[in-house]
Amino acid sequence: MKHITCIEDLRQVHKRKVPKAFFDYADRGSYSEDTLRANVDDLQQIKFRQRILVDVSKRDLSTTILGEPAALPLILAPVGLTGMQYGDGEIHACRAAQAAGIPYTLSTMSICSIEDVAANVDKPFWFQLYVMKDRGFIKALIERAIAAKCSALVLTVDLQVIGQRHADIKNGMTVPPEWSLSKLVDFATKPAWVAGVLRGKRRTFGNLVGHLKGTDDITALGTWIATQFDTTLNWKDVEWIRSIWPGKLILKGILDVEDAEEAAKTGAQALVVSNHGGRQLDGAPSSIEVLPEVVDAVGSRIEILFDGGIRSGQDVMRALALGAKSCMIGRAYIHGLGAYGGPGVAKALDIIRNELSVTMGLCGVNTIAEIDDHVLAI
Numbered sequence: 001m002k003h004i005t006c007i008e009d010l011r012q013v014h015k016r017k018v019p020k021a022f023f024d025y026a027d028r029g030s031y032s033e034d035t036l037r038a039n040v041d042d043l044q045q046i047k048f049r050q051r052i053l054v055d056v057s058k059r060d061l062s063t064t065i066l067g068e069p070a071a072l073p074l075i076l077a078p079v080g081l082t083g084m085q086y087g088d089g090e091i092h093a094c095r096a097a098q099a100a101g102i103p104y105t106l107s108t109m110s111i112c113s114i115e116d117v118a119a120n121v122d123k124p125f126w127f128q129l130y131v132m133k134d135r136g137f138i139k140a141l142i143e144r145a146i147a148a149k150c151s152a153l154v155l156t157v158d159l160q161v162i163g164q165r166h167a168d169i170k171n172g173m174t175v176p177p178e179w180s181l182s183k184l185v186d187f188a189t190k191p192a193w194v195a196g197v198l199r200g201k202r203r204t205f206g207n208l209v210g211h212l213k214g215t216d217d218i219t220a221l222g223t224w225i226a227t228q229f230d231t232t233l234n235w236k237d238v239e240w241i242r243s244i245w246p247g248k249l250i251l252k253g254i255l256d257v258e259d260a261e262e263a264a265k266t267g268a269q270a271l272v273v274s275n276h277g278g279r280q281l282d283g284a285p286s287s288i289e290v291l292p293e294v295v296d297a298v299g300s301r302i303e304i305l306f307d308g309g310i311r312s313g314q315d316v317m318r319a320l321a322l323g324a325k326s327c328m329i330g331r332a333y334i335h336g337l338g339a340y341g342g343p344g345v346a347k348a349l350d351i352i353r354n355e356l357s358v359t360m361g362l363c364g365v366n367t368i369a370e371i372d373d374h375v376l377a378i
């Protein structure tokens with residue numbers, strides 16, 4: 001992997017190795033993809049203030065996330081179908097995160113189940129919850145996360161209705177998948193990927209199969225999922241979740257100050273400023289555009305996490321400078337996973353760690369706590 005020097009390099013290998021339907025599912029966004037692009041572009045427009053002749057020999061990237069020590073201000077974001085990018089992808093990603101000393105978040109819509117991951121990693125991980133209409137299933141899922149000793153629950157609040165991703169429709173990324181000659185040819189040219197996924201523990205939504213009486217019939221699952229995202233979801237449901245989940249709670253998918261104010265009243269320990277990586281409300285502001293106003297409004301009352309568009313350590317520095325306590329990354333690690341499995345995730349984290357360390361050095365900063373808007377040229 002010596003020739004891999006940045007996240008874009010991992011993206012190119014991911015694109016080559018993984019069937020187009022799954023690569024596009026990870027890479028693309030909703031509708032015109034304006035918000036997807038804005039996430040990346042708005043971050044890159046933020047300029048740093050170079051400082052010289054400061055002793056930066058003792059740079060330390062460690063921090064705390066929700067009161068727990070972390071080696072970096074980073075968290076692996078929940079990503080649905082991770083195990084279709086690489087066989088047992090959730091387990092590989094979680095192990096890489098734990099080796100790097102940062103939290104991993106398992107999606108409700110993962111391929112490996114909560115139990116699969118818990119049985120194959122050393123430490124607790126975070127679990128992300130989609131609240132579905134079947135509240136009995138949700139309660140059981142929370143109980144499974146408690147039994148697996150998950151150390152935080154990430155409640156995603158920006159997916160009551162699903163933003164259309166044109167690429168997924170064109171690629172037949174449905175449950176069950178649509179097959180075409182070109183898709184079969186594409187799979188046939190990726191035998192290493194096929195073999196890896198076939199060796200994996202599962203090829204369907206691991207957390208959902210048990211619920212449907214053990215069936216992994218993909219058509220039955222597809223029908224169930226299609227009816228399950230709950231448009232009635234509201235703040236009362238957050239109270240209900242709070243009452244049955246005893247641990248740390250994080251609300252993910254907040255862009256608006258009024259919503260952030262409500263979130264701060266729920267008893268949640270953190271919120272994630274996020275537009276779901278430009279996959280939901282197309283035309284929403286980039287995450288970085290709204291971060292400062294959310295931090296101003298509620299940053300003293302609730303921990304502010306950030307995601308959307310992070311592709312480098314420089315981007316992490318930009319988000320921290322504008323008030324985020326830590327950042328989640330989605331595509332940046334998924335590109336590493338699709339490219340090389342667990343070592344690819346470790347490589348993505350190495351790249352971002354080194355970029356952040358160099359950026360801190362060139363801005364004259366030694367610790368994460370020192371990073372604020374003084375490092376920016378504004």
Ligand SMILES: Cc1cc2nc3c(=O)[nH]c(=O)nc-3n(C[C@H](O)[C@H](O)[C@H](O)COP(=O)(O)O)c2cc1C
Pocket residue numbers: 025026027039077078079080107108109128156252274275276277278279307308309310328329330331332
């Ligand atoms: C392929 C993919 C699947 C995702 N699945 C989920 C999910 O299951 N649950 C969730 O809360 N967010 C999901 N997200 C959103 C991420 O958690 C995160 O908010 C987003 O990826 C951040 O943007 P970035 O990819 O630019 O870092 C997904 C994102 C991607 C790219």
Ligand SMILES: CC(C)CC(=O)C(=O)O
Pocket residue numbers: 079080109159276279
């Ligand atoms: C299965 C999807 C609902 C997972 C998701 O959140 C996404 O693709 O953005």
